[in-house]
Amino acid sequence: MGKNKSPLQQSLLLFKNGDAIGQSRVPAKDDGTIAWKVFHSTTFHNYVGNFAHLLEFVRDELNVRQVKDLTPDHVSAFFRSLNDRGLADSTIQKYMATINKGDAIARHIGWRPVEAPPLVRPEPKGPRLVDKPTPYSCEEADRIINVLDGLKDQRFAAIAQLQRGLGLRVREACAISVRAVHPDGLDVSLSHNDRTKKGRPRTISAINAKTQSTLREWRSIALKSSRQRLFITSAKQVDKLVRDYQKAFASAAREEGISHSKTHDMRRTFVAERLEFYLSCCISRAEALKRLSEDLGHGRSRMERGLLASYLPSDEE
Numbered sequence: 001m002g003k004n005k006s007p008l009q010q011s012l013l014l015f016k017n018g019d020a021i022g023q024s025r026v027p028a029k030d031d032g033t034i035a036w037k038v039f040h041s042t043t044f045h046n047y048v049g050n051f052a053h054l055l056e057f058v059r060d061e062l063n064v065r066q067v068k069d070l071t072p073d074h075v076s077a078f079f080r081s082l083n084d085r086g087l088a089d090s091t092i093q094k095y096m097a098t099i100n101k102g103d104a105i106a107r108h109i110g111w112r113p114v115e116a117p118p119l120v121r122p123e124p125k126g127p128r129l130v131d132k133p134t135p136y137s138c139e140e141a142d143r144i145i146n147v148l149d150g151l152k153d154q155r156f157a158a159i160a161q162l163q164r165g166l167g168l169r170v171r172e173a174c175a176i177s178v179r180a181v182h183p184d185g186l187d188v189s190l191s192h193n194d195r196t197k198k199g200r201p202r203t204i205s206a207i208n209a210k211t212q213s214t215l216r217e218w219r220s221i222a223l224k225s226s227r228q229r230l231f232i233t234s235a236k237q238v239d240k241l242v243r244d245y246q247k248a249f250a251s252a253a254r255e256e257g258i259s260h261s262k263t264h265d266m267r268r269t270f271v272a273e274r275l276e277f278y279l280s281c282c283i284s285r286a287e288a289l290k291r292l293s294e295d296l297g298h299g300r301s302r303m304e305r306g307l308l309a310s311y312l313p314s315d316e317e
Helices: 006-014 025-031 041-062 071-083 088-107 138-149 155-166 170-175 209-223 236-254 262-278 285-296 303-312
Strands: 187-190 202-205
Touching: 006 209, 041 071, 041 088, 071 088, 071 187, 138 155, 138 236, 138 262, 138 303, 155 209, 155 236, 155 262, 170 236, 187 303, 202 285
Parallel strands: none
Antiparallel strands: 187 202
């Protein structure tokens, strides 16, 4: 049952019992086993990692060390922590799907009683999802970064500036390598090593002077410290830095009386500001949306450009 095993080991052991990679879903639908089976390798690895995050949380915060001891209250506390960190609703929903799948597998193999209440409460379902995220205004972004700049850990203000000026996802900003940064801070060239989504490479120009100076400053600090990454000494530190940054960011937004506090909304601020810049350069609407989708590293550019069109000023539509 995973006794004395680490959260990752327990999660891997649990989901191996639902491993149906390469099999057809049709028979599983017919015989009712689809609820506890996983059919795709990428989904399997995502489930293992996400469920391990839950087990790490309950171990560290609630002193719960085995899957069999999990309760709906423990899971609700985990969801509250995700909301407090300012995670996007879509990310929280992925955790919900992971926990539901893990719960089904645990019941199937006897790690949890079949009659036990579901770990994710059906009403209300999981965490309370907030309104659709919106970008921070220029003023709000400045205020949040100024608060972060006053903290002891100066990395937080720099990460927020990179999210705003380059449109980086939070893990990309926290894991960015020295190699990715232009010596003069003029752009960043990201690769799989920089934790890009699905390993997609891209280059983003830094058109803002503050973003350029942030890149130069932290690149210099990292080189003097013989670090390969701007903000951390090892890739293993990414998750902790992400959590610490999200907590500091949410606290800064609340301190400034800003109604939303998700780090991903700083990426949306980049969208609004960069789109305005492209249009000011007399670039066509279609080309501006194409460039912006490439800047953001979107894989489904046709669909994403449709979503990005909502940022266009009304006189451009």
